[in-house]
Amino acid sequence: MKILFISPGWPKGRLWGELTFKFPSLSLAAIAAVTPPEWEHEFCDDNFESPDFSTDADIIALTAMTAQVSRAYEIADQFRSRGKTVVMGGFHASNMPDEARTHCDAVVAGEGEPVWPQLLADWCGGTLKPLYQSDSLIDMAEIPAARRVMFSGKKYLLTNTIQTTRGCPFDCEFCSVTAFFGRQYRKRPVDLALLELEELRRSNSFVFIVDDNIVADRSYSLSLFKGMKGMGFKWLSHAPIDLAADPELMQAAGESGCIGMFVGFESLSQNALSAIGKKTNNVLSYQADARIFRDHGIGILGSFVLGCDGDTPAVFEKILQFCEEARLEAGIFPLLTPYPGTAVRRRLEAEGRIISNNWRDYDMEHVTFRPAGMTVDELQQGYEWLTNSFYSFPSMYRRIFKLHRSLQVFGPMNFGFRAALRRKGGHT
Numbered sequence: 001m002k003i004l005f006i007s008p009g010w011p012k013g014r015l016w017g018e019l020t021f022k023f024p025s026l027s028l029a030a031i032a033a034v035t036p037p038e039w040e041h042e043f044c045d046d047n048f049e050s051p052d053f054s055t056d057a058d059i060i061a062l063t064a065m066t067a068q069v070s071r072a073y074e075i076a077d078q079f080r081s082r083g084k085t086v087v088m089g090g091f092h093a094s095n096m097p098d099e100a101r102t103h104c105d106a107v108v109a110g111e112g113e114p115v116w117p118q119l120l121a122d123w124c125g126g127t128l129k130p131l132y133q134s135d136s137l138i139d140m141a142e143i144p145a146a147r148r149v150m151f152s153g154k155k156y157l158l159t160n161t162i163q164t165t166r167g168c169p170f171d172c173e174f175c176s177v178t179a180f181f182g183r184q185y186r187k188r189p190v191d192l193a194l195l196e197l198e199e200l201r202r203s204n205s206f207v208f209i210v211d212d213n214i215v216a217d218r219s220y221s222l223s224l225f226k227g228m229k230g231m232g233f234k235w236l237s238h239a240p241i242d243l244a245a246d247p248e249l250m251q252a253a254g255e256s257g258c259i260g261m262f263v264g265f266e267s268l269s270q271n272a273l274s275a276i277g278k279k280t281n282n283v284l285s286y287q288a289d290a291r292i293f294r295d296h297g298i299g300i301l302g303s304f305v306l307g308c309d310g311d312t313p314a315v316f317e318k319i320l321q322f323c324e325e326a327r328l329e330a331g332i333f334p335l336l337t338p339y340p341g342t343a344v345r346r347r348l349e350a351e352g353r354i355i356s357n358n359w360r361d362y363d364m365e366h367v368t369f370r371p372a373g374m375t376v377d378e379l380q381q382g383y384e385w386l387t388n389s390f391y392s393f394p395s396m397y398r399r400i401f402k403l404h405r406s407l408q409v410f411g412p413m414n415f416g417f418r419a420a421l422r423r424k425g426g427h428t
Contacts, residue, residue: 001124002040004057005032005150008064008072009046014363015387016067018420021157021413022047026210027063027090027112029146030163034113036120043150046071053078059123062104063090066339067363073103080104085123092359095341101130109133113143140166140188145196160200160207164193164224168213172266173276173343174305174336185213187220194227201231206409209237218249225252236260236301236409240280244289254296259406260329261293262301268318272310276344290326299329299406301413306386307336307379309372316382320389324398329410330417333386334364335379336371391418 007025010017024045032041044051060079064072069092076086080103089108093100097107106128108115114134122128151159168175169185200207214237215221228235229252239261243250267273270283293300304319323331338345338354339362348354348369355376356368365387367380374382389395396414400407 001038001059002042002055002057003035003059003061004051004055005041005043006051006060006062006072006075007043007045007047008062008068008075010068011071011360011363013424014067015365015417015420015424016363017047018423019416020419021416022155023161023208024148024151024154024156024159025063026146026161026163028061029148029150030143031061031089031112031116032147032150033144034116035147036117039120041150043154045154046075048155051075051078053082055084058085059120060084060086062086062088064088064092065090066092066337066359067361069093069100070358070360073100076103085128087119092340095339097131105130107131111138113138137166137184137186140186141192143188145199158204158206158208160204161210162193162196162200162207163210164188165211165214165216165220169216170213170277170279172264172278173347174339175342185216187217190220190223190227193224197228197231197233201233205232205234207233207235209235212238213240215239215243215246215249215253218246222249222252225249225256225258228256231257233257234259234409236262238262238264241265241286241289242280242282244285244292250292250296250298254298258296258298260299260301260409262303263293264303264305266303266305267308267310268304268315268322269308269310272308275310276305276308286322287326290328294327294404294406297405299404299410300326301330301332301410302326302328303332303334305336306333306383307367307369307371311371311379312373313378313382316386320386320395323390324395327399327402329400329404329406330413331390332364333383333390335367335383336369337362337364338369388421391421 005028007028035041062072062076079086086104087106088100088104089112093107094109097109100107109131110133115132119132148159165187167185234257241263266278268283273281290300338348353370355370361368367376370376371379391414400410400414
């Protein structure tokens with residue numbers, strides 16, 4: 001018996017589809033880790049290679065985010081037309097199971113590890129159900145190490161990705177994480193996380209910890225960082241900007257080898273932050289906080305959500321000016337996107353403001369709703385101008401061409417984003 005795991009590709013001609021540096025789907029490696037040993041498995045990343053529709057696999061398993069799901073449906077339909085059993089999971093299928101079921105035989109909603117072995121047993125017994133959803137969240141101590149061997153030979157920047165916590169205690173209006181995990185913040189035992197990190201260190205000193213908020217539990221994070229000190233890692237993860245207000249935790253992160261954090265600034269307006277539920281951010285301390293990150297050797301990939309109700313056309317130039325003055329090493333500028341399952345989607349639906357359900361455009365770079373403070377075209381054009389301006393040579397020089405240990409990551413990242421923008425038709 002065999003399973004073919006497939007990660008569908010991002011649409012070409014879009015920023016995320018044109019980026020050459022890509023990371024593997026850790027969720028599929030996690031599902032592979034709980035697959036019974038009598039099952040063979042193969043892996044295909046559609047970003048690099050087309051699926052083999054003549055495969056002898058018995059089950060085709062796909063996961064997809066919303067912007068990828070149209071491609072996932074195309075792949076699923078092709079396999080089903082050949083008589084294959086297709087199973088889908090991930091954020092989109094979990095929030096839109098009825099839609100997904102029109103393209104597959106079974107949907108796994110929510111965390112897959114608790115129900116995956118039962119799904120395979122049901123398939124063997126001829127009793128496959130249309131929907132699998134666990135009654136409870138998995139015990140984090142029971143999560144096995146991801147089966148990363150499935151990524152061997154693929155064209156990834158690195159395969160050293162790991163998750164030490166799941167969920168986020170906050171409830172930002174636009175975020176899919178809370179919709180998927182709820183507001184429960186769960187942690188793997190530190191000793192198990194460190195054991196898996198020891199294994200990863202054998203292959204590469206760089207690691208990306210994919211936690212949505214690695215410092216939500218201070219005592220846990222401090223223990224993890226102290227355990228990582230001396231392991232020789234250069235690592236990146238996600239953290240809120242108010243980490244800068246905790247000198248001990250900040251120092252522990254830097255000493256453990258952290259060289260970069262994804263930080264959600266989201267907005268330069270305190271009123272907008274309050275409206276979207278971003279409670280940890282204080283706009284007045286942004287500049288000082290960014291400097292504290294840098295002083296500890298930690299670069300910032302800053303994120304700003306464009307199109308909040310308080311935004312006007314003046315917001316784009318203000319954000320660019322801030323990014324350059326704060327010397328943010330990298331940045332992304334996602335358009336507010338009403339993903340299924342999120343609070344912002346429910347609000348915008350109630351207000352009659354969603355203008356597109358073309359899932360391909362839910363890639364954070366296409367306007368899919370009517371903004372309050374500008375026209376659709378002004379928001380779209382502002383996004384394009386800001387992104388291209390940020391990755392222009394003058395802006396890159398002002399932000400990153402100073403000696404800093406994070407440059408080894410953020411230098412190539414800037415040039416990678418710039419090249420992707422040029423390939424998709426941007427002008428920098």
